[in-house]
Amino acid sequence: MSGTYGSVAPTRLRPVALALRFLNGGVIGVSLSALVVGVLIESVPLVLAGLGLPPAYGLLRFVGGRPRRAREAAIVPLVALAKVESLRAGGTETGDLPVEFVLTVAPDGAPAYRVRVTHHVNLVDLPSYQKGDVLVVDYPPDRPWRARIVSHPAPEWRRRVAEAVIEPAPESTMVRKPPEGCASGVLTVLGLLLGAATVAVLFRAQLFAPETGTRPPEPPTSSSSTTVTSSGSATIDVGQGRSLLDAGELRHAIDSLATNTDVSQTLTAVVQERRLTVVFAPTGAQVPRFDLRALRVDDIPGLVRKALSTLQVGTPPTWQVTIVQLPTTLAVRVTVTGPQGSASLAADGG
Incomplete structure (x- = not known):
C-alpha cells in the first residue's frame, strides 16, 4: 500500500471533468478576444461583456458544484x-x-x-x-x-x-495529488483558441471593414479635437496634414488627453494615423490597467514602419496600434490591413 500512497501517476478524468476543462479554456478565450475586438471596433458593450464573463462563469461553477461538495462532505x-x-x-x-x-x-x-x-x-x-x-x-x-x-x-x-x-x-x-495528465491541458488550450476564434468570426465584418467606410470624412483643419464620452472612453483627433507618427505628436496627444481625463486608468488604447482612442477601466473593476503617460511613445513610429515594410498585405495599407495591459506585461500590437488581408506584429510595451 505504500507504493499506492506514493504514486503520482496521472489521474483519468471523467468526461464531465474534461468537458469543464474545455469550457474553462473557452471562457478565457472568449473573454480575452471580446476585450481586444471590443477595443478594435470601439464597442464598449463588447468590452464590458469580456470583463463580466469570467465572474459570471465563476458564479455558475460555484453554484453547480454544490452537489459535488455535499457528496464529498458526506464521506x-x-x-x-x-x-x-x-x-x-x-x-x-x-x-x-x-x-x-x-x-x-x-x-x-x-x-x-x-x-x-x-x-x-x-x-x-x-x-x-x-x-x-x-x-x-x-x-x-x-x-x-x-x-x-x-x-x-x-x-x-x-x-x-x-x-x-x-x-x-x-x-x-510522500503522497501528492496526482497530475491530471496532458489531456486536460490540451482541451483547455483548444477551448481557448476556439473561444477567441468565435468572437473574431462573429465580428469579422466590423474588424475588417474599410477605414474610410466606417467614419465620416474629417474636416480640413490642422487643429486637434478631443471627445470624452460617458461610457468610459475618450478620443483625440489631430488635424489634416498631421500624423501621430510625427515626432512629438503622440506624446502631445496623450498630454492633451490627460488634461481632460484620468489616463492612469487606461484599459486599452488604439493609435491610428490621426486618432488616439482610449478605453478606461470601469470604476471598481479588478482588471489590469496602465498609465498611458508611461507608454514608450518613441518606440511606436519605428514599430509601425517595421510592420508596414515587413507585412505584405497589398497597397494601400492602413495600420493601427493596440496597447492592452495583460496581467504580467503591456502588450503592443500593430495590425496592418490591405487588399490582401490583415497581418500583425507584436512587441513588448515594457
Missing part, C-alpha cells in the same frame, strides 16, 4: 495518528501563521506514509508544535494527500497520542 474521513517530521512557518498579516508540516501518518491496519499539509496556527500556540510531536489527522479515504490536523481530537485519540510511538516513514512514501 466519513479516516482518523489516524501522525508524527511531525518537520515544520516551517510562513509569513502573515494576521494572528494565524500558515505552518507547513511534513508528517508521517500511521493509519490503523495500513502502512505509514508521508504527507505535506498546511495548518494555520495562532502565534501564541506555535511553540506547542515541535518536531517529533504526535498529532491526530483525518483525511478522505480515497485522497490521503488531503490530510488535515485535528486541533481538538476526541478523548480516546488524546490517550492514544500520549502512548504512541511512530517510526518515520521513508521519504519515498
Whole structure:
C-alpha cells in the first residue's frame, strides 16, 4: 500500500471533468478576444461583456458544484495518528501563521506514509508544535494527500497520542495529488483558441471593414479635437496634414488627453494615423490597467514602419496600434490591413 500512497501517476478524468476543462479554456478565450475586438471596433458593450464573463462563469461553477461538495462532505474521513517530521512557518498579516508540516501518518491496519499539509496556527500556540510531536489527522479515504490536523481530537485519540510511538516513514512514501495528465491541458488550450476564434468570426465584418467606410470624412483643419464620452472612453483627433507618427505628436496627444481625463486608468488604447482612442477601466473593476503617460511613445513610429515594410498585405495599407495591459506585461500590437488581408506584429510595451 505504500507504493499506492506514493504514486503520482496521472489521474483519468471523467468526461464531465474534461468537458469543464474545455469550457474553462473557452471562457478565457472568449473573454480575452471580446476585450481586444471590443477595443478594435470601439464597442464598449463588447468590452464590458469580456470583463463580466469570467465572474459570471465563476458564479455558475460555484453554484453547480454544490452537489459535488455535499457528496464529498458526506464521506466519513479516516482518523489516524501522525508524527511531525518537520515544520516551517510562513509569513502573515494576521494572528494565524500558515505552518507547513511534513508528517508521517500511521493509519490503523495500513502502512505509514508521508504527507505535506498546511495548518494555520495562532502565534501564541506555535511553540506547542515541535518536531517529533504526535498529532491526530483525518483525511478522505480515497485522497490521503488531503490530510488535515485535528486541533481538538476526541478523548480516546488524546490517550492514544500520549502512548504512541511512530517510526518515520521513508521519504519515498510522500503522497501528492496526482497530475491530471496532458489531456486536460490540451482541451483547455483548444477551448481557448476556439473561444477567441468565435468572437473574431462573429465580428469579422466590423474588424475588417474599410477605414474610410466606417467614419465620416474629417474636416480640413490642422487643429486637434478631443471627445470624452460617458461610457468610459475618450478620443483625440489631430488635424489634416498631421500624423501621430510625427515626432512629438503622440506624446502631445496623450498630454492633451490627460488634461481632460484620468489616463492612469487606461484599459486599452488604439493609435491610428490621426486618432488616439482610449478605453478606461470601469470604476471598481479588478482588471489590469496602465498609465498611458508611461507608454514608450518613441518606440511606436519605428514599430509601425517595421510592420508596414515587413507585412505584405497589398497597397494601400492602413495600420493601427493596440496597447492592452495583460496581467504580467503591456502588450503592443500593430495590425496592418490591405487588399490582401490583415497581418500583425507584436512587441513588448515594457
